[in-house]
Amino acid sequence: MIIQCLAFEPYRFTLTSPLQTARGEIACREGFVISIGDRQGLVGYGEATPLDGLAMEPLGMTRECLANAQRSLVNMQISSLADIENLLSEYEPYPAARHGLELALVDLYAKQQGLTLPPLIIKHFGGVIHLPKVNAVIGAIAPQLAVIKAQGQIQTGYRCLKIKVGSDDFATDWQRVAAVRSQVGNDIQIRIDANQAWTEAAAIANLNKLAPLDIEYVEQPVPFDDLAAMARLRRSQPIAIAADESVNHLAQLQQIINRQAADIVILKPMVLGGILTTHRAAIIALDAGLDVVITTTLDGAIACQGAMDLASTLPITRACGLSTLHLAR
Ligand SMILES: O=C(O)CCC(=O)c1ccccc1C(=O)O
Numbered sequence: 001m002i003i004q005c006l007a008f009e010p011y012r013f014t015l016t017s018p019l020q021t022a023r024g025e026i027a028c029r030e031g032f033v034i035s036i037g038d039r040q041g042l043v044g045y046g047e048a049t050p051l052d053g054l055a056m057e058p059l060g061m062t063r064e065c066l067a068n069a070q071r072s073l074v075n076m077q078i079s080s081l082a083d084i085e086n087l088l089s090e091y092e093p094y095p096a097a098r099h100g101l102e103l104a105l106v107d108l109y110a111k112q113q114g115l116t117l118p119p120l121i122i123k124h125f126g127g128v129i130h131l132p133k134v135n136a137v138i139g140a141i142a143p144q145l146a147v148i149k150a151q152g153q154i155q156t157g158y159r160c161l162k163i164k165v166g167s168d169d170f171a172t173d174w175q176r177v178a179a180v181r182s183q184v185g186n187d188i189q190i191r192i193d194a195n196q197a198w199t200e201a202a203a204i205a206n207l208n209k210l211a212p213l214d215i216e217y218v219e220q221p222v223p224f225d226d227l228a229a230m231a232r233l234r235r236s237q238p239i240a241i242a243a244d245e246s247v248n249h250l251a252q253l254q255q256i257i258n259r260q261a262a263d264i265v266i267l268k269p270m271v272l273g274g275i276l277t278t279h280r281a282a283i284i285a286l287d288a289g290l291d292v293v294i295t296t297t298l299d300g301a302i303a304c305q306g307a308m309d310l311a312s313t314l315p316i317t318r319a320c321g322l323s324t325l326h327l328a329r
Pocket residue numbers: 051135136137162193195244295296297298320321322323324
């Protein structure tokens with residue numbers, strides 16, 4: 001196929017209620033919807049929505065990348081997924097822009113073959129399509145509010161809750177998790193996310209106190225670059241360790257594997273620069289014996305669907321963080 005045109009539109013949405021995390025609150029999301037057309041009139045859609053605080057380029061840089069792509073990608077020929085990856089190599093330092101361009105190109109390439117993304121991915125990489133389980137998210141809110149929120153989520157059918165911790169004093173974190181556990185009973189999975197908030201010593205103390213509440217895993221208990229502490233934490237307290245902010249690109253994933261710094265890796269397509277890169281990361285992690293969880297970065301509809309399509313092609317058993325679109329107003 002030959003790329004005929006590339007357009008991008010800025011868009012912005014607020015969240016129905018801001019998500020409170022240890023790194024502040026996320027209240028709105030801003031990015032670009034990208035459409036790429038071919039000479040037959042087919043159009044593929046992508047989304048580039050960088051998030052402050054994660055390892056992504058700022059929004060202005062995303063815009064520059066897309067404007068550059070408008071000049072450089074038109075009239076280019078694509079005959080394979082490898083061609084798409086080669087065309088986008090210069091965008092590797094700009095993961096949100098790369099994500100949006102890749103998704104639009106892969107979507108267009110799939111449409112040319114009369115396919116949607118999951119069968120296209122399976123045709124190229126193998127696997128079977130399944131519907132991933134998902135978790136609900138509870139921010140670092142007051143324990144009584146967390147209980148009410150959890151009650152609603154369980155009534156809606158969620159069987160796995162992810163609770164944010166690390167933003168208050170630990171007593172409030174513990175109360176939040178304990179109150180939700182006693183509300184939902186023992187059949188519901190609870191995972192927690194500290195978003196890098198703790199020192200190693202605090203993590204050991206806090207996780208030992210939380211362990212009796214039956215915690216599936218803790219995401220990113222310590223700063224992203226302290227893989228040595230992550231590796232030690234796996235042995236110095238009972239809760240499984242998930243790396244999230246520590247996985248910004250494939251080289252970091254390899255470090256985590258080499259240093260045995262996590263039991264689980266959280267892979268975010270917007271952070272890793274696209275669903276193809278994330279597919280590669282997932283296969284590397286699974287082959288190394290790590291569990292994989294795919295999550296959005298609270299994106300819009302196009303990126304959320306892309307992440308879901310990707311997850312549906314991978315042998316993932318744990319609940320994924322893919323149920324976030326309803327947070328958009
Ligand atoms: O994991 C989920 O369920 C949703 C994703 C999520 O919580 C998130 C969303 C945006 C930025 C960071 C995070 C995070 O996992 O820390």
